[in-house]
Amino acid sequence: xxxxxxxxxxxxxxxxxxxxxxxxxxxxxxxxxxxxxxxxxxxxxxxxxxxxxxxxxxxxxxxxxxxxxxxxxxxxxxxxxxxxxxxxxxxxxxxxxxxxxxxxxxxxxxxxxxxxxxxxxxxxxxxxxxxxxxxxxxxxxxxxxxxxxxxxxxxxxxxxxxxxxxxxxxxxxxxxxxxxxxxxxxxxxxxxxxxxxxxxxxxxxxxxxxxxxxxxxxxxxxxxxxxxxxxxxxxxxxxxxxxxxxxxxxxxxxxxxxxxxxxxxxxxxxxxxxxxxxxxxxxxxxxxxxxxxxxxxxxxxxxxxxxxxxxxxxxxxxxxxxxxxxxxxxxxxxxxxxxxxxxxxxxxxxxxxxxxxxxxxxxxxxxxxxxxxxxxxxxxxxxxxxxxxxxxxxxxxxxxxxxxxxxxxxxxxxxxxxxxxxxxxxxxxxxxxxxxxxxxxxxxxxxxxxxxxxxxxxxxxxxxxxxxxxxxxxxxxxxxxxxxxxxxxxxxxxxxxxxxxxxxxxxxxxxxxxxxxxxxxxxxxxxxxxxxxxxxxxxxxxxxxxxxxxxxxxxxxxxxxxxx
RNA sequence: UGCCCGAUGGUGUAAUGGCAACACAUCUGGUUUUGGUCCAGACAUUCUAGGUUCGAGUCCUAGUCGGGUAACCA
Numbered sequence: 001x002x003x004x005x006x007x008x009x010x011x012x013x014x015x016x017x018x019x020x021x022x023x024x025x026x027x028x029x030x031x032x033x034x035x036x037x038x039x040x041x042x043x044x045x046x047x048x049x050x051x052x053x054x055x056x057x058x059x060x061x062x063x064x065x066x067x068x069x070x071x072x073x074x075x076x077x078x079x080x081x082x083x084x085x086x087x088x089x090x091x092x093x094x095x096x097x098x099x100x101x102x103x104x105x106x107x108x109x110x111x112x113x114x115x116x117x118x119x120x121x122x123x124x125x126x127x128x129x130x131x132x133x134x135x136x137x138x139x140x141x142x143x144x145x146x147x148x149x150x151x152x153x154x155x156x157x158x159x160x161x162x163x164x165x166x167x168x169x170x171x172x173x174x175x176x177x178x179x180x181x182x183x184x185x186x187x188x189x190x191x192x193x194x195x196x197x198x199x200x201x202x203x204x205x206x207x208x209x210x211x212x213x214x215x216x217x218x219x220x221x222x223x224x225x226x227x228x229x230x231x232x233x234x235x236x237x238x239x240x241x242x243x244x245x246x247x248x249x250x251x252x253x254x255x256x257x258x259x260x261x262x263x264x265x266x267x268x269x270x271x272x273x274x275x276x277x278x279x280x281x282x283x284x285x286x287x288x289x290x291x292x293x294x295x296x297x298x299x300x301x302x303x304x305x306x307x308x309x310x311x312x313x314x315x316x317x318x319x320x321x322x323x324x325x326x327x328x329x330x331x332x333x334x335x336x337x338x339x340x341x342x343x344x345x346x347x348x349x350x351x352x353x354x355x356x357x358x359x360x361x362x363x364x365x366x367x368x369x370x371x372x373x374x375x376x377x378x379x380x381x382x383x384x385x386x387x388x389x390x391x392x393x394x395x396x397x398x399x400x401x402x403x404x405x406x407x408x409x410x411x412x413x414x415x416x417x418x419x420x421x422x423x424x425x426x427x428x429x430x431x432x433x434x435x436x437x438x439x440x441x442x443x444x445x446x447x448x449x450x451x452x453x454x455x456x457x458x459x460x461x462x463x464x465x466x467x468x469x470x471x472x473x474x475x476x477x478x479x480x481x482x483x484x485x486x487x488x489x490x491x492x493x494x495x496x497x498x499x500x501x502x503x504x505x506x507x508x509x510x511x512x513x514x515x516x517x518x519x520x521x522x523x524x525x526x527x528x529x530x531x532x533x534x535x536x537x538x539x540x541x542x543x544x545x546x547x548x549x550x551x552x553x554x555x556x557x558x559x560x561x562x563x564x
Numbered sequence: 565u566g567c568c569c570g571a572u573g574g575u576g577u578a579a580u581g582g583c584a585a586c587a588c589a590u591c592u593g594g595u596u597u598u599g600g601u602c603c604a605g606a607c608a609u610u611c612u613a614g615g616u617u618c619g620a621g622u623c624c625u626a627g628u629c630g631g632g633u634a635a636c637c638a
Binding site: 008009010014034035036038068070071073074123125126127130131134135136137138139141168169171172174181182183184185187190192193194195209211212213215216232233234235236237238239257259264270312313314315316317318319320321322323325326329332336341370371400402403411412413414415444445446453454455456457458522524525526527549550551552553554555556 | 565566567568569570571574575576577578579580587588589596597598599600601602630631632633634635636637638
């Protein structure tokens with residue numbers, strides 16, 4: 001009221017700020033993150049997590065974790081554990097942990113209350129009949145023939161539903177609202193259905209389970225949630241949310257909807273992700289190609305980068321698609337600051353320096369991270385036989401190729417100028433070795449005679465390098481919108497076959513043997529890589545490429561026609 | 565076909581009735597022992613038409629376009 005400084009809040013934060021300022025809920029802010037434990041969390045959930053936990057943090061409030069476990073057939077404890085782990089990894093801790101199933105008893109009692117007040121009834125219609133009676137957008141609905149059962153009959157029937165006297169699908173409990181409502185959700189929605197199925201927490205205790213609408217708002221209310229944030233598709237559920245809570249006359253949280261996250265070249269549908277896992281199209285939920293939090297973690301993304309990403313995409317009410325490049329930007333930005341530089345040669349080509357003595361080595365000094373003065377320096381061995389990147393040599397090079405060519409000279413990073421004299425090929429014509437000479441006068445990286453080289457390439461001593469398997473990851477779908485499937489094709493046909501490329505013969509520095517699971521490095525000029533948390537072990541290293549470096553050269557190559 | 569929601573550059577967001585701002589992407593140039601990083605520059609009259617107002621991206625009306633929505637899923 002007295003302050004005129006506006007901090008550019010998104011519409012939800014603005015609303016919460018207003019509520020706090022107006023003393024609504026006594027200025028209290030309580031949010032919740034409510035996943036259904038039927039799969040692993042993905043990057044879209046991360047957006048919601050950052051919002052809900054962020055709101056609590058920023059307004060001095062609290063955020064609960066609540067598992068929305070009202071559908072026993074799909075849910076499992078494996079998912080409960082994975083969800084907890086992912087939220088903590090992202091850097092958030094919930095105030096209290098609940099399950100919708102904690103409230104089954106309370107919900108049951110409330111349902112009886114609604115029956116007693118004539119606001120709910122037991123219905124015997126089949127799914128097909130319900131659909132038919134509901135009508136359509138243009139057609140009014142018709143009342144169910146069971147709508148006017150007496151309170152006594154409803155009470156008796158509902159209690160027998162609970163006691164297991166009926167089979168699945170035989171009866172439902174429905175709210176008695178308005179079969180002519182413009183909002184389909186208000187045409188006598190189901191509150192309970194019969195499912196003789198074991199629930200991951202309540203076992204066989206119940207055979208009737210509350211539907212989402214009947215469970216969610218009441219759970220929010222019980223927990224004293226002030227702001228119940230969800231995605232846009234629940235917008236037309238809000239009147240029902242409000243109706244139930246209004247009938248019960250209990251604490252009334254405010255539901256607010258925002259647009260869910262869509263990222264280009266990325267499949268975000270939980271159902272389809274489940275299909276990828278079940279069908280063996282990926283290794284599992286944490287396959288580094290997956291947009292799951294565990295997939296990103298295994299791929300080498302940091303919690304900071306994901307939180308930063310969530311901040312960048314913002315919170316609005318209109319559907320938009322965020323370019324996958326923004327994700328890459330966020331992780332590069334973070335790793336550039338913290339990742340130690342090492343040499344990794346993905347596709348090695350042997351170089352023999354003919355004027356360097358055999359069996360002799362010298363140590364070369366190299367910086368650990370130019371972006372971090374405190375990172376220090378270390379030494380790497382240099383000798384007669386090296387490996388360089390195969391793509392750093394070309395026999396017939398285009399004019400802007402600043403790397404090694406026959407007769408050409410480049411700088412070996414942190415070492416000497418190198419000139420290629422001869423190319424050795426095998427019978428198939430494949431280049432197997434380069435015979436080169438180095439200039440010992442160029443130790444500082446510059447030539448005393450002032451001659452210049454355009455390029456600097458990375459290298460590793462053949463005698464010291466160790467082998468590693470390196471997995472190169474790319475977008476999982478080549479189409480920007482993988483849900484836009486061409487006629488006659490299945491969405492799984494759109495999976496990018498190059499989303500995973502395995503380099504079996506990479507050469508890396510021995511110090512990687514001492515690295516811990518998940519540790520991140522920059523392979524100079526190649527990108528950011530991490531030690532794979534599942535398959536890597538000392539002596540049998542497996543590294544994942546988290547993201548490439550920005551690469552102006554390959555971009556230019558693609559643009560100006562292919563070199564080869 | 566009804567109802568609900570939305571619309572600002574190639575993309576994502578900001579501007580709270582008062583000079584359309586930031587970032588990504590793209591393109592130029594500079595620095596550089598990573599074709600990385602960093603630095604500098606280029607890139608829009610806010611879907612359309614009316615209205616209110618001294619003044620509208622913002623408020624009102626109508627239209628256009630886009631999305632959501634008719635599970636005993638969440």
